[in-house]
Amino acid sequence: MVMDKERIYTVITLQATGKDVRHHRILKIGLARIENGEVIDRFISLVDPEQAIPEYIMSQTGIDERSVRMAPNFAEIANRVDVMLRNSVLVGHQVSWSYHALRSEFRHLGYNLDAPKICTQHLAKKLLPSLFSYEFDKLCSSLAIPLINRTYIEDILDATSILFQRLLSLDEDSGFIAGSLAPKIIGQRLPSRIDADTFTNLPTTPGIYQFQDSDGKIIYVGKAKNIKKRVLSHFFSQSVKEKTLCEQTYSIDFEETGNEFMALLLEAELIKKLEPYYNTIQKKLRTTYHIKAHSNKSGILQFAIEEKPQLGEDSELFFTKASAKKKLEQLCGDFNLCPKYAGLQRKKGRCDHAKFPFCAGVCFGNEQVYVYNKRATAALTTLIADTDSYYIRERGRRTGEVGVTLVLQGVYQGFGYIDSSQQISNIDELQDLIEPRKSTYHTTQILAAFRKKFPYKVNYIDRDFQ
Numbered sequence: 001m002v003m004d005k006e007r008i009y010t011v012i013t014l015q016a017t018g019k020d021v022r023h024h025r026i027l028k029i030g031l032a033r034i035e036n037g038e039v040i041d042r043f044i045s046l047v048d049p050e051q052a053i054p055e056y057i058m059s060q061t062g063i064d065e066r067s068v069r070m071a072p073n074f075a076e077i078a079n080r081v082d083v084m085l086r087n088s089v090l091v092g093h094q095v096s097w098s099y100h101a102l103r104s105e106f107r108h109l110g111y112n113l114d115a116p117k118i119c120t121q122h123l124a125k126k127l128l129p130s131l132f133s134y135e136f137d138k139l140c141s142s143l144a145i146p147l148i149n150r151t152y153i154e155d156i157l158d159a160t161s162i163l164f165q166r167l168l169s170l171d172e173d174s175g176f177i178a179g180s181l182a183p184k185i186i187g188q189r190l191p192s193r194i195d196a197d198t199f200t201n202l203p204t205t206p207g208i209y210q211f212q213d214s215d216g217k218i219i220y221v222g223k224a225k226n227i228k229k230r231v232l233s234h235f236f237s238q239s240v241k242e243k244t245l246c247e248q249t250y251s252i253d254f255e256e257t258g259n260e261f262m263a264l265l266l267e268a269e270l271i272k273k274l275e276p277y278y279n280t281i282q283k284k285l286r287t288t289y290h291i292k293a294h295s296n297k298s299g300i301l302q303f304a305i306e307e308k309p310q311l312g313e314d315s316e317l318f319f320t321k322a323s324a325k326k327k328l329e330q331l332c333g334d335f336n337l338c339p340k341y342a343g344l345q346r347k348k349g350r351c352d353h354a355k356f357p358f359c360a361g362v363c364f365g366n367e368q369v370y371v372y373n374k375r376a377t378a379a380l381t382t383l384i385a386d387t388d389s390y391y392i393r394e395r396g397r398r399t400g401e402v403g404v405t406l407v408l409q410g411v412y413q414g415f416g417y418i419d420s421s422q423q424i425s426n427i428d429e430l431q432d433l434i435e436p437r438k439s440t441y442h443t444t445q446i447l448a449a450f451r452k453k454f455p456y457k458v459n460y461i462d463r464d465f466q
């Protein structure tokens with residue numbers, strides 16, 4: 001069992017432009033990281049809220065627009081804040097408001113903050129039940145904790161850190177804090193056949209998890225942004241399928257990846273390799289498609305959708321027949337192709353497609369074949385396979401580490417982890433850094449979706465290594 005003092009905590013205090021976190025932004029933030037009961041790191045910074053500061057906030061905090069004019073915005077300090085928070089429990093007096101304000105800031109950047117939290121006010125009520133008041137000022141006064149100025153982040157942060165350290169020392173049997181961090185699920189219990197420490201020790205970071213049966217065989221593999229939260233959601237689900245899975249589970253293993261993208265890639269690899277009984281979706285045989293062209297008896301270049309090309313095929317791949325058909329429709333419109341010979345209509349004689357009524361007449365002899373084939377050939381050349389070589393850098397599993405995923409000539413090679421200060425200078429060096437992995441239908445889909453959603457995270461090797 002993880003003891004209170006063995007956990008890592010981050011004390012937080014902040015000031016914002018208002019109380020409604022949906023519409024207001026952080027003005028100043030203070031963080032103190034506590035390990036083994038001692039403060040090992042502090043971070044305090046003004047923050048440019050990128051919006052007007054109300055008069056009443058200026059009078060309460062002493063922070064005006066001139067004060068934050070040269071301050072960094074939250075995006076500029078987000079990495080430092082992330083380092084302070086990583087693998088820790090968030091601590092504060094009435095911590096929920098600070099948590100939601102911080103979560104809102106990360107959401108502006110496209111990240112999801114999901115951290116366990118402890119409120120010192122609630123904890124003090126349990127550990128010091130005889131006090132007259134648990135308001136922050138009065139609590140500090142009762143415990144002789146120095147609080148020089150209630151409006152200064154620095155003073156509030158120091159006082160909150162001391163308060164929490166006092167409360168830590170009072171929780172001798174580790175019961176109150178452990179209880180505060182336990183999942184709050186009414187009417188449900190975790191199975192006794194699985195050791196309680198298994199759930200306690202699950203990380204709140206991204207990665208994959210594996211459920212094993214009584215014989216140690218892996219029966220399910222999943223990925224998660226927050227491994228602990230996702231695993232617990234299986235056991236607290238009311239669905240028959242989830243209950244059946246959990247009844248067959250006797251042990252749980254996990255692997256942290258540092259980011260959701262690599263968790264997706266690893267999940268796809270393990271499901272393909274292990275074929276767990278309860279992973280039904282990714283085990284299904286999937287068909288890919290591409291568009292082929294051939295000259296018919298009349299010498300006209302004719303298009304058709306073909307199933308099951310190789311992943312290394314030299315033309316564009318499609319993961320559904322509908323997407324391939326949509327591409328044909330685009331080509332038909334862009335190059336004024338005949339819908340009959342573009343594979344959109346099956347009939348003898350003249351085409352009569354309602355969506356493409358402007359055929360130049362190759363289908364009834366009104367256009368010369370060589371003239372039509374020039375346009376058809378031009379359309380075909382646009383169906384070039386993805387042969388880009390690139391790498392993707394994502395957050396690593398710990399501070400100072402970066403995850404790197406490598407793709408060469410459109411084929412997924414694998415991923416690995418490097419020091420964040422390490423510079424990559426050539427392809428051979430990249431290949432030495434990653435663990436080779438197999439390219440599959442699902443990894444190809446994952447990479448395509450990531451590039452579409454986050455094009456700015458893709459580092460093209462031809463461009464970077466010129």
